[in-house]
Amino acid sequence: MSRVTIRDVARHARVSTATVSRALSGARPVSAEVVEQVRRSAEELGYAGNGIASALRRSRTDTVGMVVPSIANPFFTSLVESAEHALQQAGQQLFLCSSRSDPGLEAQRLRTLVARQVDGIVISPVHGTESTAAVAWAADQLPLVQVDRYVTGVDSHWVGVDDHAALGLIADHLAQRGVRTAAFVSSRLTNSSTELRLSGLRRHTTRLGIAVDERQILLGDYSIAWGREAAAQLLADGPLPDAIICADDLIALGVLEGCAAGGIGVPDDVLVTGFDDIPFSALSAPPLTTVHQPQEQIAAEAVRLLQRALGPGAGPPERIALAPSLVVRASTDRGD
C-alpha cells in the first residue's frame, strides 16, 4: 500500500529523478530510449505521481473551486456540470463545495479553498451583504468569478443573466394573457438575483398596469416546500390574483402542488410562472412557463474569464449579462 515515488521509478530505470520528471512531463528534451525506459518503469511500478508535491513546487494545482448555495437545486447542478465540462477541456479539475445557503459555512469553504491553493474560484454568493467580506478576502488572494448572484463592492468578474429584463419578459407575456393582478413568491434571502427579480417585477408590472398587492409578495426560501406553503397562504388569505409569479422553478413547482391540493386549476383559475427552466419544469402538471437561463454559456464564460485571469494580462473586471428567454408552457396557456 505504500506509494511509489519518483525515486523508485528513477532507481528502477537507472536514471536520476530529474530525468524521470522530464521524461514524463516532456518539460525538456530527453532521448527517446530513456523516455521509453522510464515509461516502462513507471508503468510497471504503477507510478501515479504525487500531485500534492507537484502542486507545492509549481504553486499550481490545476484545480478551481466552485461554491454554490445548494447542490439540490437543479439550476446549480447544471451550472456545475457545465463548469466541470468547460474546465476539463482546459485540463483542470473542479473542487465543489456547497454553502448550504449559510454565509458562515460559505466563508469557511472559501478559507478552505484558499488554503488548498486552488488556482481560482467560481462562486454564487449566498447573501448580498453578509457574503461580501469573505468574497472580497478570497478575491484578494486569487482570481475569482461570480456567477448568477453577486455581491457588490468586490473587484471581480461576474457572469449571469439580466434578471431585471427577465421579469419584463414574464410581465409582458402575462399582460398579453390579460392578467390584471399578480402575486410574487420569492426568497427572504437578500441576494442580488432575488432583489433584481423583485425590483424588475415592480418596475414592469407598474409599466403594464398589473396590480401587485404588497400582502401578496411572499418571501420564504428557494424550495418546493416553501412554494407549497405560499400557495396555501394565498388560497387561505383572500381573493386569488390572476397570476402567481415565482422567483424560481422549485417555488413554482411547490405552488402548482399547493394549488392542486387546494382544488385550484392552473391555468384555468390562476396562471403560474417559474424561473430557471430546470428539466423538471417541463414535466409538472401542468408544464411550467418559465425563464430559460443559458447555464452552459454562463459556465463557459466564467471559465474563460478565470483562464484569462490566470494568464499574465490581468485586465479590468468584466460584467457579462446574458439575455434570458421565455419558455411558454401550459401553466400560462389556456390553449385559446
Next chain:
Amino acid sequence: MSRVTIRDVARHARVSTATVSRALSGARPVSAEVVEQVRRSAEELGYAGNGIASALRRSRTDTVGMVVPSIANPFFTSLVESAEHALQQAGQQLFLCSSRSDPGLEAQRLRTLVARQVDGIVISPVHGTESTAAVAWAADQLPLVQVDRYVTGVDSHWVGVDDHAALGLIADHLAQRGVRTAAFVSSRLTNSSTELRLSGLRRHTTRLGIAVDERQILLGDYSIAWGREAAAQLLADGPLPDAIICADDLIALGVLEGCAAGGIGVPDDVLVTGFDDIPFSALSAPPLTTVHQPQEQIAAEAVRLLQRALGPGAGPPERIALAPSLVVRASTDRGD
C-alpha cells in the same frame, strides 16, 4: 498578492516557525503569551496557511473524493449532499467528480484523485465490468467504499439498497392491483443495479405469474429522454401491458410524458412505477409510485466505513444492504 507564509508570521512574532506551527495547531504546549502574540501576528498579516505544504508533510489531505456517474441525476445529488454533510462533521472536505457514465473518464478521475492524495474515495462505478480495473487499482492505493452500484472482484466495502428485494416490493404491489403483464424500461449499461433490478424483475414476476414479454424489455440509458422514447416504442409496437416498470425515476418521468403525448392515461390505461424516489417524482402528472432509497443513511454508512478504514484496525470489507421501501402514489392507484 504574494502569499503570507509561516516564516513571515514567525519573523513578525519574533519566534521560530516551529513555535508558530505549534501555537496555531496546538500540537504541543506553548506558553499563553506566545500563543497570543502569534495569533495576533497571523491575524494582522492575514495568514491563511498553505494546505498543500501541510498535506505533503502530514500525508493527509482531510479530503475524500467522490465519483458519481452523473450529477444531473437528483438521486446522486442527494447522495452527494448527504455525504458532504456527513464528512463535514468529521472535519473533511468532499472533492466531487462526475464520470459522465464513461468508464474511461471514470478511470481518469480516479487517477487524479489518487494523485491528489485524497484520504479516501466514495464511488458509484459506472460499469459492472469495464470499471473493475480502475476501481481495483484505486482500492489498492487507498480506502475505498462503493455505494449504490458496485463492481465485483474488488476487495472493498459496499453500501446500498437491496435492489433485488425492491423489485419484489414493486411486483407484489402491482400483482395486488391486478396486473397480469408488464414491460420493463431500463438502461443498456450493465452495472450491478441494473442487473439486479432486471433479475429481481424476472424472479418476482415469475413468482407472481406476471408475464413479461422479452420484446417489452427496453434498454437505453438513465434519462428522461430515453423514457419518453421507450414509451413511444411501446405505444407503437403493440398491445400495451398492464404496467410499465422503470429502472429509475428519470426514465419513469419520461415514460409518463410519452404516455401523455400518446393519449394514454396513467393509471387508467397503464400503471407506471419508478425507482429512487427523487423529489420530483411526487410532482409529476400523475405523481409516481416508486421505491425509496435512504440516501442519507447510505451516505452516512459510507462515510463511517471510510473513517474506520482510515483508522488503524483495517477490518474485512463489509457489504451493507439497506432495506428499500415502497412509496405508493397515483401512477399505480386508480383510487378505488
Next chain:
DNA sequence: CTCACCTCGGTAATCGATTACATGGAGCCG
C-alpha cells in the same frame, strides 16, 4: 547539592516533485 525530569522553544530533517545550475561528451570550425 545533585540528578532526574519536565516544560518550552529552537534547529534542521522531512514529505516528493520540479528546476536552476553544473558537467561531461559529442560535434564543429578555424
Next chain:
DNA sequence: CGGCTCCATGTAATCGATTACCGAGGTGAG
C-alpha cells in the same frame, strides 16, 4: 588540435509546513 557550442543528464536547492531531536532552564526528591 584547441576551443566553442549544444545536448542530455545529474546534483542539489526549493516550495511551506510539520515534527524528531536537542538544549536550556526550572523544580522537586533524595
